Amino acid sequence: MRYEGALYRPPSEAYSLIVQATIGCSHNKCTFCSMYKDKKFRIRDTEEIIEDFKIGRERYKVVKRIFIADGDALTIKTAELKKILTFIRENFPECERVGIYGSPKAILSKTLDELKELKSLGLGIVYLGIESGSEKILKMINKGVSRDEMVEAGKRVVESGIKLSVTLISGIGGKEHSLEHAKESAKIINEINPHYLGLLTLIVEEGTPLYEDIQKGKFQLLSPREILLETREMVMDLEVDNCIFRSNHASNYVPLRGTLPQDKDLILLQIQEGLEISNLEDRDRFRRL
Ligand code: SF4
Incomplete structure (x- = not known):
């Protein structure tokens, strides 16, 4: 396939045919990214x-999943997305799901009817990075939308019938706002009620504004224990309906998984077991900052 620069995709799209419909991210201003x-x-x-897609069709006999990259492909005009989805539908009849990254602004640029139309043409899942439910933290990280806009965007996808997969970032509020991050993130998830909730842990790359803040002492990273305590605080407040919860990305210190609400106690037990790991605070164990 023809790819430009580094390619990113959600973990659940590991075996998907990926085509870049956009290059980069239309926002590209989040301080941690x-x-x-x-x-x-x-x-x-x-x-x-x-x-x-034609190259992909020639190369692969069976394509069960397709992911439309890059960062914010949902920002493409609906008329063009319809052409792409129609081509997929006609040429990949075996494809069970088409996924796409959607920034909150891109989602809000589509009406509910437009999203429903995209669903009817095969768009199966939208991945939305919420990062935090706290208004203060969303501003701090320069996410580009308010909390209310984020809620509206998430709800619009759910209402359209397209599956919604959202991510939050543990530790994104730093030590100072950890509790607020946990409480407000649980609240926003409860309001949106996404189909999938993924919890990543903050990893800060050199060259980002957040990295500079850490160097200047303006932002304190959470320790593995503090991350787990923050996660426990958030999970305790979650009241969602049939939401698949995953926190088993490479960035996470302790793998957590379950379906909410029924597995809430199990997830809390997994967190408790994580807190009892004797060398939990040994960051070298995780080969990173
Ligand atoms: S986190 Fe998402 S929206 Fe923000 S800059 Fe990175 S890709 Fe773009």
Whole structure:
């Protein structure tokens, strides 16, 4: 396949055919994110995108899942997305799910009817990075939307019938705002009630504004124990309906998984077991900052 620069995809799209419909991220200003810093955002021509799908069709006999990258491909005009989805539908009849990254602004740029139309053409899942439910933290990290806009965006996807997978970042409020992050994040998830909730742990790359803040002592990273305590605080407040919870990304100190609400006690037990790991605070164990 023809890829430009580093390619990112959600863990659940590991075996998907991935085509870049956009290059980079239309926002590209979050203080913790280094993913697309080397790319100037642009939307590729629909013809070019379809060419890539043709290459994929020739190369792979069976394609069960397709992921439309890069950072914010949902920002593409609905008419063009419809052409892409129609091509997929006609040429990959065996495909069971098409996924896409959607920033809150991109979601809000689509009406509910437009999202429903995209669903009817096969868009199966939108991945939305919420990061935190706290208004203060969303501002701090320069997410570009308010908490209320984030709620509206998330709810609109759910209402359209497209599956919504959201991520939060443990430790994104630093030591100072850890409790607020836990409480407000649980609240926003309860309001949106996504189908999937992924919890990553903050990893700060050199060159990002947040890295600079850490160097200047303006932001204190949480220890593994503090991350787990923050997670426990958040999970205790979660009141969602049939939400698949995963915190088993490579960034996480202790793997957690379950379906909420029924597995809440199990997840809390997994956290408790994590807190009892004798060398939990040994960061070298995790080979990172
Ligand atoms: S919206 Fe997502 S990809 Fe874009 S800068 Fe923020 S975290 Fe990174």
